[in-house]
Amino acid sequence: MVSNNPFGDFRANCEEALEQSLKKLYPSTRFKSLPFEVPLKKEFGELASTALFDLGKNLKIDPRQLAQQVADTISVEEHPLLRAVTVAGGGYVNFHAAFDELSRTTIDSVRSLDAEYGHVKTDRPLKLIVEHTSANPISPLSIGQARNPILGDALARILSARGHHVNRHFYVDDVGRQTAVVAYGHSKLQDIAFDGKPDHYLGLIYTLTSCIIETNRLKQELERNKDSASEATQQLQKQLDEWVSITAVLERKHRSLFKSLLQSLSKDQNLEKIISDLNREYELGEERAKKLIRRVCELSLAGIKETLSKIDITFDSWDWESTFAWNSDVSKVLKALKDTEYVYQEGPVLEFDADRVADNLGLKSKLGLGEDYEIPSLTLVRADGTTLYTTRDIPYSLWKFKRADKVINVVGLEQRLPQMQLRLALWALGHSSKAKNLVHFAHNLVTLPGYKMSSRRGRYITLDQVVEEAIKRAYEEVEKRSPQRSMKEKTAISKIVGIGALKYALAEVDPIKPVVFTWDRVINFERNSAPYIQYSYARARSILRKAEKVEKPNCALLVKPIEHDLVLILARYPEVFIDSAENLKPNSIAEYANLLADKFNTFYNALPAIRAKPKELSEARVALVEATSIVLRNALNLIGIIAPERM
């Protein structure tokens, strides 16, 4: 029999058995759901129920006695995956699996479902949009942001394996001050040669331009306030000092570029105004601005795409933010919002009263907020008539919901408030179901020890750098361990291993927790890493290349504890997968893959497969190896990591 969830079948057997038994013993008592848990020790079986603690308390009978009654009532013959039911502790009912049957079902199922094994389909397939990465097209992707594409891509793969129809969208954030800054800087430097990727070049221009503008602004402001020795002045001075020191570093590193940029910019009078004019013109869709800004965004984006394609991350749709500004979607939304009671004018500025929406619709507790917490208002329109990021995100969200039932925004933790305001805006507009189906998948950042990366300050390690280093280090490892392979093969392997290591390091940690960047952490080849799992896979494949093809293994011959362990882990993969997909937990797949690799290596070391005697045992073990290799590969693929045949 082929099952897409062998452990789930075992669980169902246990539930049936317990339910029937309780019905027999206590016909009048109704049970809502019977609690089960996976025991920590092998001697306690494969699944245990704590249902009798509760019942015992209600009936004022020792739970242990009840458990014994239950165990006595159950006849395991009626449940194919059940071998024995025992009682332990203060009243646990322990269910022991019939391994001959469980092994057979599991191994048969894995081998026949192959790439589909474990990826149990949902009953309610949805059209989903996973929006991720969505980096500003003004600088290269940094390692600080790198969890976003890696987690976003893993989520998309997992949800798609779950049977949802998933589209991956990249929101190109081309509207806003930052693109005006880089476009302006770029426009002053037409013919400078730069070897390297365009996003790296533009990132540098962005930093240098920001630096000059910022220093300038702070100096002017200090000049204006020079008579008052207030706290504000001190603050300004402090900021200026920071920028001056940043400038010093940049000037030293990029002398000629900095010099020519400074020369050009100093000819212009009011830099602040130039930037905000350019921003406004772009938002209005004026040709001059379009020419300048689109050009730099496209250049940057080409570089970003190149980076992403290196790590095998692709998108179905590139959605330009400016589209929504230019096609009147933004103005329609603003008009609709103005018709609600939640928008008010504050001088020239338009504000959205998010707090009131939450109060009126009783949403605060749903949003996890205290009733007396006041949600800050959101500025929709600036004094100069331009809109803000979150404002434009409202029509974009509506646009996404025309194409999907549910939208998952993979966005940094620091944007919690704007993401919440965005949802509240949808509620205010009457789109409550859309608001409910808008999910902010919040993740923490990768930080450098001691400080946060900042592209404005030019303080970042690019993802390109890390990828390159990862591949380089992987090559050295391959060279060390498999010097006999051809150069071509070594290169191919080192890509798979290096990128795998990087992805795994960022995917394995709970997304909500920060990751502190160190090279050794992000490029790790030892246990608890992608290379370790990949190595286990390669070992399994190596056995399979040498072994004869097994048709009908007799899995009941697998009787050693480690063989049972391995079967059990394989059997559990579908439940791990379902939990990971339903609760958006890519890291649990990473964790699982590592556990499976661990068990496999123990097995590998303890028992021979090919040369086991008799032949039937060897066949059964080879089938187990094959099943393991399939599940290792399936799990790795879900987090975007390739399982190599050799390494």
Add this chain to the structure above:
RNA sequence: GGGUCCGUAGCCUAGUCAGGAUCAAGGCGCUGGCCUUCGGAGCCGGAGAGCAGGGGUUCAAAUCCCCUCGGACCCGCCA
């Protein structure tokens, strides 16, 4: 000041949402073994925490509630 999140061995991480078993799980590092013909990026063993601290709820708390402490993030006419 207000809000959200995090705090598990020297270090990194799982377990916390859906509370359970007198060894709290892995990895790094430390340490003692294993070159057993299927790949040593490996395997087997040892030492090392009682889950930030304190109260409470419960038959049962790392897990739930409250308080305190420490750290991160947010409270922009930035994104």
